[in-house]
Amino acid sequence: MADYIYINNSGVIVPDTSVVQAEVQNDFKSVFGTDLNVDPRTPQGALINLFTLARISTLVNNAQMANQINPNLAGGILLDAIYALTGGERTIAQRTTVSANLTGTPGTVVPSNSQAQETVNGEIFSLISDVTLDSFGNGTGNFQANNPGAITVAANTLTVIVTGVLGWETVNNPTAGVIGASTESDIATRYQRKATLALQGFSLAEAITSALNQVAGVTSLAFRENPNSTTQVIDGTTMVPNSIYVCVDGGTDADVASTLVAKKSGGCAYNNGNGVPISEMVTEPYSGQVMTVLFDRPNLIQILIQVTAKAPASIQDPTTQIKNAILDYANGLIDGLGNLGVGDPVSAFELSSAITAENPTIFVTQVNISFNSPINFSCTQLPINIWERALIIGANITVTLL
Numbered sequence: 001m002a003d004y005i006y007i008n009n010s011g012v013i014v015p016d017t018s019v020v021q022a023e024v025q026n027d028f029k030s031v032f033g034t035d036l037n038v039d040p041r042t043p044q045g046a047l048i049n050l051f052t053l054a055r056i057s058t059l060v061n062n063a064q065m066a067n068q069i070n071p072n073l074a075g076g077i078l079l080d081a082i083y084a085l086t087g088g089e090r091t092i093a094q095r096t097t098v099s100a101n102l103t104g105t106p107g108t109v110v111p112s113n114s115q116a117q118e119t120v121n122g123e124i125f126s127l128i129s130d131v132t133l134d135s136f137g138n139g140t141g142n143f144q145a146n147n148p149g150a151i152t153v154a155a156n157t158l159t160v161i162v163t164g165v166l167g168w169e170t171v172n173n174p175t176a177g178v179i180g181a182s183t184e185s186d187i188a189t190r191y192q193r194k195a196t197l198a199l200q201g202f203s204l205a206e207a208i209t210s211a212l213n214q215v216a217g218v219t220s221l222a223f224r225e226n227p228n229s230t231t232q233v234i235d236g237t238t239m240v241p242n243s244i245y246v247c248v249d250g251g252t253d254a255d256v257a258s259t260l261v262a263k264k265s266g267g268c269a270y271n272n273g274n275g276v277p278i279s280e281m282v283t284e285p286y287s288g289q290v291m292t293v294l295f296d297r298p299n300l301i302q303i304l305i306q307v308t309a310k311a312p313a314s315i316q317d318p319t320t321q322i323k324n325a326i327l328d329y330a331n332g333l334i335d336g337l338g339n340l341g342v343g344d345p346v347s348a349f350e351l352s353s354a355i356t357a358e359n360p361t362i363f364v365t366q367v368n369i370s371f372n373s374p375i376n377f378s379c380t381q382l383p384i385n386i387w388e389r390a391l392i393i394g395a396n397i398t399v400t401l402l
Contacts, residue, residue, distance in 0.1 A: 013066045015059035021052045075186040083193045091184040093148035098177030102139045108167030115162040116171045153177035187335045211263045218251040220341025222386035243269035247296040247387045257282045257293035270294035275387030298389040302372035305397045310363040319399040329354035330392040343386040348379040
């Protein structure tokens with residue numbers, strides 16, 4: 001009977017299909033005789049191949065199901081269940097919302113679910129609750145996009161009335177909307193789970209970073225601590241005695257500061273470093289004490305990239321695909337490669353891997369990288385300090401096709 005192979009270094013279960021065909025052939029011979037001709041060109045040989053493929057399909061399915069207990073491979077609701085064990089959950093889809101002014105005949109009731117259209121992308125928005133126009137024919141209501149996701153709605157673009165309501169004459173949003181979000185992908189959820197394993201803990205470095213990574217909008221961070229009773233310079237950052245230093249990318253200042261107060265040890269001090277300094281006042285909910293929380297936002301370091309590659313004629317617009325692969329890598333959208341966060345060095349070899357991961361038929365011959373200033377292209381890894389984050393944009397990627 002075919003067996004399964006367990007790969008120790010990754011925890012992956014794969015089916016051993018090397019002996020399946022021989023097993024099926026032996027099963028046929030045990031029924032029809034040992035002299036049965038099992039050549040694939042014979043009718044019985046064709047049946048053997050069919051049974052072999054069916055067994056392999058079952059083995060593959062079983063292996064895939066078994067791998068769902070591995071958090072690095074799980075997906076869907078099974079990944080959600082594993083993530084919930086450490087107190088985390090996948091970010092669900094959210095709809096863009098926007099406030100708009102309505103005008104028309106005084107006393108007109110514009111019912112909920114009345115629709116208006118945004119003029120740039122043609123997205124439809126629905127009124128969340130009833131709005132009654134006042135004696136001057138004015139009213140204000142909140143609309144939400146019919147479709148979830150990061151749908152933008154700029155100021156003064158929600159202007160087309162879709163639902164005909166007698167007495168409702170105009171609609172307009174004086175300010176931009178609050179952008180929604182798509183449901184977090186399995187790739188992003190697996191990465192986030194690893195970053196928040198100690199979400200239920202306190203005081204330890206892993207607990208603090210786990211809590212910060214769970215703050216809405218936080219994409220990456222760097223953390224250091226000084227356990228000594230004297231001022232120390234750690235990785236280029238001057239830290240006062242018994243203190244912590246964090247450089248956080250994303251999230252609101254208030255949310256980051258509140259999380260630090262909730263998770264760090266009592267009496268632990270804070271630091272500003274060489275990044276963009278933030279000082280936020282937070283009231284400790286249990287004591288009522290007002291604390292000044294210090295942390296940094298990263299300085300953005302522009303990276304220039306030169307890619308030389310060969311692409312088959314079957315690939316449409318390989319230049320764009322190469323650029324998109326690099327941008328996906330920087331944003332953490334390629335499974336197994338993580339994202340380019342605070343303090344992460346820039347590697348030409350990882351950029352090359354990102355290109356081939358998304359486009360296996362593209363042959364990358366050379367990747368050179370450089371800081372924006374001074375410009376010095378090479379394939380040598382670029383160091384990024386803990387108060388910095390590498391910034392990669394499409395305009396700074398040059399592709400040469402051979």
